[in-house]
Amino acid sequence: MSPRTKALVVALLGLAAVRAYTKQRARKAKAKASRQSPRRDEAHPKNGSKKKKRASPMSQIFWKLWPFKFGKAARDDPDAFLGAKELIAIFAVSVLRTWHQDRIVYIKRDLLLATYQRNATVFKRVMIESSIMGVICSVLYAIHRYLKERLALLWREKLTKQLHRKYFRKMSYYKLSHLNEQQISDVEERIVKDPRRFTKGLADEMEKFSAALTSGVWFTYKLYSMSSLVYSLSPLTYFFAAAQISLRIAPDFSRKWKEMLDLRSKYFTTHSRLKSHAEAISAYQGNPVERGIIHQSWTKFTDYCYKFVRDATIFDFVIKAFFVYGSHSIAELLILSQFVSRDSQLACVGSVNPELLRIVEAGGESAADRVKFNAILFSQIRYLAEYFIRAMSAQGVVVAVLKQLQQMQAPARRLCDLFDTLDNFAQEDEAYYNKTFIDKDDTIAFADAQVFTPTGELLVKDLNFEIKTGSNLLLTGCNGSGKSSLFRCLGGLWQLRGGTITKPGGSNRGLNKKVFYLPQKPYNVVGTLRQQICYPSASADDLSAEELRSLLASVDLAYLLDRSFVSSTDRKRKRRGRNGPPLKSYEQEVDWENVLSMGEKQRLAMARLFYHKPEFAILDECTSGW
DSSP: OOHHHHHHHHHHHHHHHHHHHHHHHHHHHHHHHHHHSOOHHHHSOSTTOOOOOOOOHHHHHHHHHOSOOOTHHHHHOTTTTTTHHHHHHHHHHHHHHHHHHHHHHHHHHHHHHHHHHTOHHHHHHHHHHHHHHHHHHHHHHHHHHHHHHHHHHHHHHHHHHHHHHHHTGGGHHHHHHHSSTTSSOOHHHHHHTHHHHHHHHHHHHHHHHHHHHHHHHHHHHHHHHHSOHHHHHHHHHHHHHHHHHHHHHSOOHHHHHHHHHHHHHHHHHHHHHHHHTHHHHHHHTOHHHHHHHHHHHHHHHHHHHHHHHHHHHHHHHHHHIIIIIHHHHHHHHHHHTTSSSHHHHHHHHHHHOHHHHHHHHHTOOOHHHHHHHHHHHHHHHHHHHHHHHHHHHHHHHHHHHHHHHHHTHHHHHHHHHHHHHHHHHHTOOHHHHHHHEEEOTTEEEEEEEEEEOTTSOEEEEEEEEEEETTOOOOOOOOTTSSHHHHHHHHTTSSOOSSOEEEETTTTSSSOOTTEEEEOSSOOOOSBOHHHHHHTTSSOOTTSOHHHHHHHHHHTTOGGGGTSOOOOHHHHHHHHHTOOOOOOOGGGSOBOHHHHSOHHHHHHHHHHHHHHHOOSEEEESSTTTTO
């Protein structure tokens, strides 16, 4: 057995030992975790059903984006095939890149041979072909980059749409902000930024994986045809063993990345809170307190960042040691081992020029024959080295991509937490709504209602009342007694612990169009003055200018039609240098939340009530600012 074969056998045995050791450690860690914190479904199985192992967060989000779906998964998702064409095109361009790389190997071999033999004709032909290949390479890489960026955008659009569908289903946005017990406090960042982080990273790795897979298969096959199967797969064996060892030595980078993102989100939240309550904080002169809160959040974030940088340095050292410098040493060893002995050199030259081999073996070679012998030898070394390096690079990229996907668990875990929370809200018991709510168009009634807060505090016990269309009812009580809580139960935002509710619409979520709610702090939609009146109707075209003036006059707001506003549309026109006719006041998009006073907002909400003309109106201290 040759020394090279012995080294490969030792490497394979070492790989098997590392694999067995890591499996044993994984089993012990899993058994310890199951003893310390048994899962809920394991402790309380439903109807004796078998325990189902849940996929990792990375796998869950990946299959939400995978465009090749069939059956029920394709029917449930209107964007199921989004990104399929781009993904196919990426693999097609990867095949062309593999062809280009294969051709470059031959060009480099011929260039070295022509230079060594001083063959000007071959050198000129090789240089022309090399220039053409350079242009082709630029085009292929540009197309690959475009397809990768487009795939990232499509996947981000797909993932965001899936989140939006769940976020706006069954009033989940309210439950997430009010009934979530602060388990997810950075909903905005998880919907806006985390999909971008994940989809961009996944598209990058998919582009690398497609190029590495196609070139890896081809160059490994070519290397196998030139040597042996063990020799062609030796880089993959090394990279696999290095990946297993590095994952055990390096810190849990994905978990630390997730914790860093959570701390950064909390820091952003403190600034958002300061911006929302800036007026009240300024009036109280609460600057030192708020500064202390923000500084404390920032200190926690930066302290963790220092630890993160330290762990990232350790991680980078491990990766460089195994996948850069270690791989270079292995490559040099395996390549040069093919040409160390005289017999291997003769066999290499003989495979190209048998006549020259016979002359050299006979010992009658001339100086020109020796030059030709060395030229063929070095061109073949370069030829094998190119194939080996490209096969090794491709195999290393495949392993690195799989390892990097494991490091993307941080945004995937954050997205999975959001998806799981929204799914839990959507899986509410339909029997509760069918049992609790009764549909009756001309009546609102509570019968034996037990009103509790989401935290379990009793507010009202055995509540009974009934209101018919055209009648009035006044609810009075001290602050925190549960007056507004009744309206939350009526709209289905809170659940009763007993009793029934009769209302128009019955078990439908929210309030029916026959029931209109005016809170103490009105909501102002983004849009024009006409859209403020028509909200929540999607279209405001049915409201004429005369009707709008009449409604505003009924609540002493007709002067808004004569007031001059600087709208967002006017600012856009000014930036673009367009000076068209000024928009009418009711056609301007204005930030009504900051333009109107509290009293004006409440009167505008009252005009909205007069426009919709519901059967019932719930007035929750809606005139406190008049």
